[in-house]
Amino acid sequence: MDAIYFDLDGTLTDPKLGITRSIQYALQKLDHHTIPTADELTWCIGPPLRASFVQLLGGDHAADRAVALYRERFSDIGLYENGVYDGISEVLTSLCASGHRLFVATSKAHVFADRIIDHFGLRSHFERVFGAELDGTRADKSHLLEYALKETSVDPAKTLMIGDRSHDMVGAKNNGMKGIGVLYGYGSRDELLEAGAHHICATPGAILGCIT
Structure with missing residues (x-):
């Protein structure tokens, strides 16, 4: 090849810790009714992030805001929990x-x-x-x-x-x-x-x- x-x-x-903790952070900031555990979020590792939030939130109404909140934590902390x-x-x-x-x-x-x-x-x-x-x-x-x-x-x-x-x-x-x-x-x-x-x-x- x-x-x-x-x-x-x-x-x-x-990247499990950094990704799952940053997703949890975003969901908490959005006052989402349930916050999945890290193990329950491993399916989000790999696929495009916004699509994962659409699924987690049950629609795309807050997906862009969720991505922004995720990056708020990931860019400084989650990046290195890896x-x-x-x-x-x-x-x-x-x-x-x-x-x-x-x-x-x-x-x-x-x-x-x-x-x-x-x-x-x-x-x-x-x-x-x-x-x-x-x-x-x-x-x-x-x-x-x-x-x-x-x-x-x-x-x-x-x-x-x-x-x-x-x-x-x-x-x-x-x-x-x-x-x-x-x-x-x-x-x-x-x-x-x-x-x-x-x-x-x-x-x-x-x-x-x-x-x-």
């Missing part, structure tokens, strides 16, 4: 040494994704970080990957998308890419296979065995 795109949340780093998965740095180092071009492709706003990549010392592995705009532009993984492929001038047939949720696999398939699903994040084996994953990896180290 010439180029490999990695999802961020649930693939490179485990950690790189064990083994990821070694995988990235090995792939770079083998001559692969590596990129990040996340539905998270790129202004936050860039800060996370820098904070955890991952910048040297990646040519570029692709993420959504703050207004939601390119939050959809299919649109994001279409844009990223054009920007990097790579052949989709020689490109991989690695991620933990169905959105990553669907985005890959819609752009003529192969998808590798990882199970150490927040998606299930069934979710990933049904979305078109070509390989499933239980650990970061297993990724290397799926790349030629």
